[in-house]
Amino acid sequence: xxxxxxxxxQAFERPPGLEDDPGMVPLGIETVDRILGGGLARxxxxxxxxxxxxxxxxxxxxxxxxxxxxCAARFxxxxxxxxxxxWIAEDMTVAESGALHGPGLIDIGxxxxxxxxxxxxxxxxxxxxxxxxxxxxxVGVVIGELRGGALDTVAVRRLSLAAAESGALAVLLRxxxxxxxxxxxxxWIVSAAPSTPSPYGLGAPCLTAQLMRNRRGTVGxxxxxxxxxxxxxxxxxxxxxVAQPVPHRPHRKIA
Amino acid sequence: MLSLWLNRFLTDRIARSHETxxxxxxxxxxxxxxxxxxxxxxxxxxxxxxxxxxxxxxxxHPAIDVVPEDAEADTALLEKIxxxxxxxxxxxxxxxxxxxxxxxxxxxxxxGGEDALVTDLSTRLExxxxxxxxxxxxxxxxxxxxARFGDPGRYDDGEERALLSPLPLSALRIAPATAASLARxxxxxxxxxxxxPRAPLTARFGxxxxxxxDRALGHEHEPLTPRLPVAPYVAEQRFAEPIAREEDVLxxxxxxxxxxxxxxxxxGDGARRIELTLFRTDGAVRRIAAGTSRPLRDPxxxxxxxxxxxxxxxxxxxxxxxxxxxxxxVLTAEQCPPEQIGIGGAEDAAExxxxxxxxxxxxxxxxxxxxxxxxxxxxxxxxxxxxAQTVDNDNGWAAFRRHRAEADLAPRPLRLLAQPxxxxxxxEVPDGPPLRFVWRRAHHQIVAAEGPERIxxxxxxxxxxxxxxxxxxxxxxxxxxxxxRFWLFRxxxxxxxxxxxxxxxxxxxxxxx
Numbered sequence: 001x002x003x004x005x006x007x008x009x010q011a012f013e014r015p016p017g018l019e020d021d022p023g024m025v026p027l028g029i030e031t032v033d034r035i036l037g038g039g040l041a042r043x044x045x046x047x048x049x050x051x052x053x054x055x056x057x058x059x060x061x062x063x064x065x066x067x068x069x070x071c072a073a074r075f076x077x078x079x080x081x082x083x084x085x086x087w088i089a090e091d092m093t094v095a096e097s098g099a100l101h102g103p104g105l106i107d108i109g110x111x112x113x114x115x116x117x118x119x120x121x122x123x124x125x126x127x128x129x130x131x132x133x134x135x136x137x138x139v140g141v142v143i144g145e146l147r148g149g150a151l152d153t154v155a156v157r158r159l160s161l162a163a164a165e166s167g168a169l170a171v172l173l174r175x176x177x178x179x180x181x182x183x184x185x186x187x188w189i190v191s192a193a194p195s196t197p198s199p200y201g202l203g204a205p206c207l208t209a210q211l212m213r214n215r216r217g218t219v220g221x222x223x224x225x226x227x228x229x230x231x232x233x234x235x236x237x238x239x240x241x242v243a244q245p246v247p248h249r250p251h252r253k254i255a
Numbered sequence: 256m257l258s259l260w261l262n263r264f265l266t267d268r269i270a271r272s273h274e275t276x277x278x279x280x281x282x283x284x285x286x287x288x289x290x291x292x293x294x295x296x297x298x299x300x301x302x303x304x305x306x307x308x309x310x311x312x313x314x315x316h317p318a319i320d321v322v323p324e325d326a327e328a329d330t331a332l333l334e335k336i337x338x339x340x341x342x343x344x345x346x347x348x349x350x351x352x353x354x355x356x357x358x359x360x361x362x363x364x365x366x367g368g369e370d371a372l373v374t375d376l377s378t379r380l381e382x383x384x385x386x387x388x389x390x391x392x393x394x395x396x397x398x399x400x401x402a403r404f405g406d407p408g409r410y411d412d413g414e415e416r417a418l419l420s421p422l423p424l425s426a427l428r429i430a431p432a433t434a435a436s437l438a439r440x441x442x443x444x445x446x447x448x449x450x451x452p453r454a455p456l457t458a459r460f461g462x463x464x465x466x467x468x469d470r471a472l473g474h475e476h477e478p479l480t481p482r483l484p485v486a487p488y489v490a491e492q493r494f495a496e497p498i499a500r501e502e503d504v505l506x507x508x509x510x511x512x513x514x515x516x517x518x519x520x521x522x523g524d525g526a527r528r529i530e531l532t533l534f535r536t537d538g539a540v541r542r543i544a545a546g547t548s549r550p551l552r553d554p555x556x557x558x559x560x561x562x563x564x565x566x567x568x569x570x571x572x573x574x575x576x577x578x579x580x581x582x583x584x585v586l587t588a589e590q591c592p593p594e595q596i597g598i599g600g601a602e603d604a605a606e607x608x609x610x611x612x613x614x615x616x617x618x619x620x621x622x623x624x625x626x627x628x629x630x631x632x633x634x635x636x637x638x639x640x641x642x643a644q645t646v647d648n649d650n651g652w653a654a655f656r657r658h659r660a661e662a663d664l665a666p667r668p669l670r671l672l673a674q675p676x677x678x679x680x681x682x683e684v685p686d687g688p689p690l691r692f693v694w695r696r697a698h699h700q701i702v703a704a705e706g707p708e709r710i711x712x713x714x715x716x717x718x719x720x721x722x723x724x725x726x727x728x729x730x731x732x733x734x735x736x737x738x739x740r741f742w743l744f745r746x747x748x749x750x751x752x753x754x755x756x757x758x759x760x761x762x763x764x765x766x767x768x
Contacts, residue, residue, distance in 0.1 A: 064669060101669060106667075128617070
């Protein structure tokens, strides 16, 4: 019953003129994909925030991984694979965390040939460029990287609509989580996590992804790592302390 | 060939902005003395002449208005007039500091003949407040001489000899010293030397005299060097009524682009750089250029580019009383393979190219970039971001992947800092990874490290291109206890450390996912 209502709602949400479902980008982790309804929805805006300034590289890695998954054609549902990726960043983010490095992108599985990088001097230019990129039919993923500060809700709404119209995966990468209202389909907070120790140097990069909002289901927190051999995300193998550490409360006597 | 001489250009320029009732002179330094450089008509009536020293002129006539010479402003105004003359012909050259040369061959009929063109030019120059003389002749030399020394007017081809003969020899554009020494032997007019034997004249006065004579008479071709490069494809339109609205400008652009399309198609070319020139009724000229990432012909796409360019103009398009002429020129054209146009496998590339063009037109070409792999082992040189419009399909990544698979290189960071940033690090000597470091005031304790990967400097350069100099670098990938990953290096080796040298320094060069 609820499932049926949900499907009817989804049919309403889809804008007219777009007959076929643009599909999903599965992250490759079954539990997460089930909650998301198959993966990160194309034709929708997703907001991925770093837990703090220091975690921006990790969040960027997560976004690059999602873009790589979107481009990978071997996932059957990925109908709009094999398209370009547009990464639009404000000047300050480039000064702060550096420019994207081609060989590093190859390590994540994102082909540098696909990438078009845009530097925006103002927030206004960034939003305009995002919409312009979403208007292009040959773009599969559009990423807007911005520094802190609240976003205009009208601008976010416009981006959601532009994404729905284009069928591309739109991602806002933010330097810090903000409490502002948003029409994004999903909101994530990403922070770095210690990786599995490996006898051969560094293990696979590991991160904690906290799903804060999900229009299609429940939320959750997972510690996941990027599997270079499979080129997808997997749940971190080792047991991270999932529970909070016991708080230190000297005034409370344990009976 | 049309030669335009602005007789009193220097004083006219000042008279346009400053009114005075006094006779006006322009004075400048020649050697160590202040001399008159230019004078207006009133000052000439007083008996002053250019070349007179300023002190003498002041002694003769205390009531004169003396303006210091400003060569830069003169050049700027002359260039503006030259731009404005582009409405007649694309071949306009500055001639000295108060003249212009216009090659009107093949364009005069657009104005209804040479006389009509001269009338139009004269009316506009008079309205702008310039004194001038205009001569049209078959050669540059003859037109130049007629404008300055003879009777300004229109001369047909073949009349050069009759025109030049009565004029003084300095009308040949020869050095004043040569003219003076010719005068000393009694040769004062061009007619005096035309029929003289050439060899003795050349031997005595140099080859330049005969060359200038040949050029003026049309025996030798003299090239005109236009101020602006001549576009291979040009379309223009004049309006009976000036247009001012942006939509009208764009509509005209599209119409002109449609004209260009036919010409471009005939030669199999496409436009890579397009310039729109708008001529305002008051003489101001506005040039707006737009670049493309692939050869372009479609008028609607060209119009769309200019929509972005007009929106991005820092100072809005000020039409004043309107534009009375517009010209669309293809500055750079490129062979455009026919399969790129239309529907086909290359559709995606065309779509991306269109998006890149739009973004570049609005934000600037340098802000829209693609990654290019270069053959270098220095990390910051191995992958660079180049303006997307200049990058073609082969951007080196296929070769990079092959090379990388062979050389088995270590993983690279996702982002590279613009400059390696120095850090305070505690590391094992001589070549262990750091144990902890401070970067941007944050402490990081390292729990895992991978490395070193040694990257040697280059022998052909003093500095390897970064502040640590051209030293060997040992790179480490490290992870701190929070899971953050960095790409660090130590510049320099402990074993090469000499007494008195600073110890090797540590830098952070990138961040990994």
